[in-house]
Structures are given as C-alpha cells and as structure tokens.
Amino acid sequence: MINNRKLNLPCLFWITGLPASGKTTLAQALYLSLLEREETVIVLDGDNLRQGLCSDLGLNEADRKENIRRAGEVARLLINNNITVICALISPYQKERDNIRNSIPKDQFAEIYLAPSLETCISRDPKGLYAKALEGKISGMTGIDAPYEAPIKPEFQFDTATISVPRMVNTILDHS
Structure with missing residues (x-):
C-alpha cells in the first residue's frame, strides 16, 4: 500500500476492471486531482496504448x-524518473x-479494482462491444467469452455503480 505520498515519491496507480467499469473516467479524475496538488503525473490508458505502443x-x-x-515496463521507467503513473487497463490476468x-517498490504501488456487475458494464457499453459480443459479431470480449481474473487483494475496490468518482x-488520495 502506498504510504509515502507525503514524501513526494512517485507512485503507480494500477486501475483494473471489466470494459466499461469506469477505468478511464477514474484515471482522468485522479490525474486532475494530482495535477492540482502540483504532482508530475501521466495517464497510460489501455485504449491509447493500443493505438500506438501496442498497436501490433x-x-x-x-x-x-x-x-x-x-x-x-513503461510505468516502471516513468516512476524511476520521478513521475507518478496512472495505468487504466483491463489487465485481465492476476x-x-x-x-x-x-x-515496483511496495510503498509506491496501489491496485485499484473497479468492480461493478457485468450487467452494469453491459448497460454502459459506450463502444457497443458488449452488444456485438452478445450478438456473436465479435469474439474475445473480456467478461463474455474471454476471462477476467478479479484481483485477490487490491488496495482499493469500488463498485462504480454505487460510488461517485469524486468519492473514489x-x-x-486520503489513504495513499
């Protein structure tokens, strides 16, 4: 658990969860809050990474x-250069x-598991991927026909259907 925030050590906040669980939304809100505290911070979002670094x-x-x-690896390199990193990826494997x-040093890492129900994620479906998977038009959809291994002991776990982004x-930030 991160407990050295007051010492201004860079940290890795690893946000994981099913598609449409709220990872990007939380990452952006956390990013803005850290910027307001004048921290050097960057967001590595899974969708953005797949357009460049991981496009292959x-x-x-x-x-x-x-x-x-x-x-x-990118997150580790950034932390070693004194930059706090927020990673928002499905990252389905424990x-x-x-x-x-x-x-990452233990006191500089926090796993944040966003855990709304699959039904909540399906109802949000901003990209229409769940609908396509349920209609059989695409395969490999995490939570439908591809696995998601829920974190065993995340530092934080939130049901994004019942808690607001500011509260998360x-x-x-209050516990890290």
Missing part, C-alpha cells in the same frame, strides 16, 4: 499479456498484474 498486438491471451507487460506489482478519488 491482438486480443489473444499472449498478446493481452504482452500488452500488460509493456504498460508495466499473474501479470502481480508481476507489475513486484517490479478522495478515498484513494
């Missing part, structure tokens, strides 16, 4: 694992998330 990767298991590895956790941000 597909959605099979090996490529998903490589996507997580690359994001974690082992890969643990590898990232183990590459305040909870994270």
Whole structure:
C-alpha cells in the first residue's frame, strides 16, 4: 500500500476492471486531482496504448499479456524518473498484474479494482462491444467469452455503480 505520498515519491496507480467499469473516467479524475496538488503525473490508458505502443498486438491471451507487460515496463521507467503513473487497463490476468506489482517498490504501488456487475458494464457499453459480443459479431470480449481474473487483494475496490468518482478519488488520495 502506498504510504509515502507525503514524501513526494512517485507512485503507480494500477486501475483494473471489466470494459466499461469506469477505468478511464477514474484515471482522468485522479490525474486532475494530482495535477492540482502540483504532482508530475501521466495517464497510460489501455485504449491509447493500443493505438500506438501496442498497436501490433491482438486480443489473444499472449498478446493481452504482452500488452500488460509493456504498460508495466513503461510505468516502471516513468516512476524511476520521478513521475507518478496512472495505468487504466483491463489487465485481465492476476499473474501479470502481480508481476507489475513486484517490479515496483511496495510503498509506491496501489491496485485499484473497479468492480461493478457485468450487467452494469453491459448497460454502459459506450463502444457497443458488449452488444456485438452478445450478438456473436465479435469474439474475445473480456467478461463474455474471454476471462477476467478479479484481483485477490487490491488496495482499493469500488463498485462504480454505487460510488461517485469524486468519492473514489478522495478515498484513494486520503489513504495513499
């Protein structure tokens, strides 16, 4: 658990959850709050990474694992250069998330699990991907026909259907 925020150590906030669970929304709100505190911070969003750094990767298991590895490596490099990092990725595999956790000093890492129900995520469906997966038009959709391994002991867990974004941000910053 991050407990050195007052010492101005850079941190990695790793936000994970199903598609449409609120990862990007929370990442942006956390980013703005950290900027207001005059911290040097960057967001690594899964959608953005897949347009550039990870554009050569597909959605099979090996490529998903490589996507997580690359994001974690970039985050580690940034932290080593005194930049706080917010990663917002589905990152469906526990082992890969643990590898990232183990590459960062314990007091500079927090896993944030966004855990609304699958039904809530489907009802949000901003990109229409759940609808396409349920109609059989696409495959490999996390939560439908591709696995998501929920974190075992995240530092923070929120049901985004029942808690506001400002409250999540305040909870994270008050306890880190």
